[in-house]
Amino acid sequence: MADPLTLAEFFSGLKISKVSFHLPGVRQHSRTAGGEVLSAVIGASLWRGTVTLAAGYHRSISAVQAVLEDLDRAGDPFLAHAMPVWxxxxxxxxxxxxxxxxxxxxxxxxxxxxxxxxxxxxxxxxxxxxxxxxxxxxxxxxxxxxxxxxxxxxxxxxxxxxxxxxxxxxxxxxxxxxxxxxRPACKAVILPGSIRWPNSAPLISEGISFDFIQTLR
Incomplete structure (x- = not known):
């Protein structure tokens, strides 16, 4: 896998209006005849996030779109820092x-x-x-x-x-x-199919967002 884009090259420069950043559990559970719930971890716990960008002028949004298109096409990684507490x-x-x-x-x-x-x-x-x-x-x-x-x-x-x-x-x-x-960071990739591309009005573009997930390699 390619070296990740640094924070300065991508993530830290994003003008974000909303973000989620969390560590979902990876578990499955079953129940016994006696009503006991049994739980087991079935995979690695990986950080995930959703980023929604603030509205901006067309040229600035198009610049971000170019990077997202490349990351989405190739599946290349980038560094993403914890938010909103960083x-x-x-x-x-x-x-x-x-x-x-x-x-x-x-x-x-x-x-x-x-x-x-x-x-x-x-x-x-x-x-x-x-x-x-x-x-x-x-x-x-x-x-x-x-x-x-x-x-x-x-x-x-x-x-x-x-x-x-x-x-x-x-x-x-x-x-x-x-x-x-x-700005502690993990290595992440765009989740396939998660990008919502912007809608453009006469002066601004808005609505661009994407989901990402940590990768350990």
């Missing part, structure tokens, strides 16, 4: 992180908890905020996780204790890997 409330512009490089310091044996180091002293994350890092060997893979713990605070040495994230952390992670907290 930065810590404690540090919405990333200014506190300037000069610091947070890294993954450990992952618990249950793969649902991790710890970070390299943060500014006392740096905080809240439940629902996001983090991303790359992992694996060979083609780069992009991990994107949401903080499940109520709050996370770094010590004066810039390290955190273990905290819960969703989804679970997949094999291939390595200590010392840089962690992104501002």
């Amino acid at each position: 930065a810590p409330a404690y540090d919405p512009t990333g200014s506190i992180l300037n000069g610091y490089t947070p890294v993954l310091s450990s992952v618990a044996g249950d793969n649902h908890r991790c710890a970070l180091s390299g943060l500014p002293p006392g740096y905080r994350l809240a439940q629902g905020e996001m983090l991303a890092f790359t992992y694996g060997t060979g083609p780069v893979r992009y991990a994107l996780h949401r903080v499940r713990s109520l709050s996370v605070a770094a010590s004066q040495a810039g390290t955190t204790g273990l905290f819960d994230v969703v989804p679970h952390i997949r094999p291939g992670w390595a200590t010392g890997t840089a962690v992104t907290l501002i």
Whole structure:
């Protein structure tokens, strides 16, 4: 698969009017004769989203349309960052992180908890905020996780204790890997047939939208 378009090349430049970004469960269930509901995970949990663009002048919408047509035709990937929350409330512009490089310091044996180091002293994350890092060997893979713990605070040495994230952390992670907290992104592709093309009036075009899904390769 081709290298993904960077955030600057596509996603971060979109003028978005509405967006959804979520992690649907991939489960099936059955019932026993005694009324017990049995549930089983049947696939990887992948981030999904729907983007609706704001109305714009024809030329700006046509420029976006050209990229979408190419991505849809070839199935090529792009980076998509978490929305609408894409930065810590404690540090919405990333200014506190300037000069610091947070890294993954450990992952618990249950793969649902991790710890970070390299943060500014006392740096905080809240439940629902996001983090991303790359992992694996060979083609780069992009991990994107949401903080499940109520709050996370770094010590004066810039390290955190273990905290819960969703989804679970997949094999291939390595200590010392840089962690992104501002516009944390996953690798995604357009869902086939999901693009709604714009309607054009005398001055503006509107109505363009698309669905995307995370890809791990």
